[in-house]
Amino acid sequence: QQPVQSPQAVILREGEDAVINCSSSKALYSVHWYRQKHGEAPVFLMILLKGGEQKGHEKISASFNEKKQQSSLYLTASQLSYSGTYFCGTDDTPLVFGKGTRLSVIA
């Protein structure tokens, strides 16, 4: 079952913060986050595991609420390089990706 991401799109100015949400209708063991820049392949950002263990990106953080079956990606003090489409993937084997959140950071 495909996870639901929100918002679908967001525009930020450099230095602003953003939150991207990913919700599932099923219990989750892990949530994976990827970023895809226009015309490029998706690139792994981080994985969040049941029990709170988090591994991944140094400048982007995330949370995983197992009870709510939801994960949120936090981008703080956004930079132009953060622009792209962010996908969450839930831990079916293989991953099932959401439709993505398009993030645009402007100067």
Next chain:
Amino acid sequence: EAGVVQSPRYKIIEKKQPVAFWCNPISGHNTLYWYRQNLGQGPELLIRYENEEAVDDSQLPKDRFSAERLKGVDSTLKIQPAELGDSAVYLCASSPLAGGPWGPETQYFGPGTRLLVL
């Protein structure tokens, strides 16, 4: 470490023509995936291989799509005949069998092949 390699990067064909995409995964990665990504959408799995065995091909339109992974390394995805609705980006990804350094099923994507069917 070399990444996932795909070719061609772009392909334009007329409908009803055949087309093939090639993927070379990261060395040592036993799991290989083929995805289709339509404009504005997330990647959708077509087929997954564990070594040379296709373990999940439920989303592969078998009437026109076929794939193979000989010797458990390189893989080829073929469409014959292509239809207008097949226009999309075809992504190949790979992962270590037991999961990458970041946990289970972390996938490393290639640059994709952008297909346009006229």
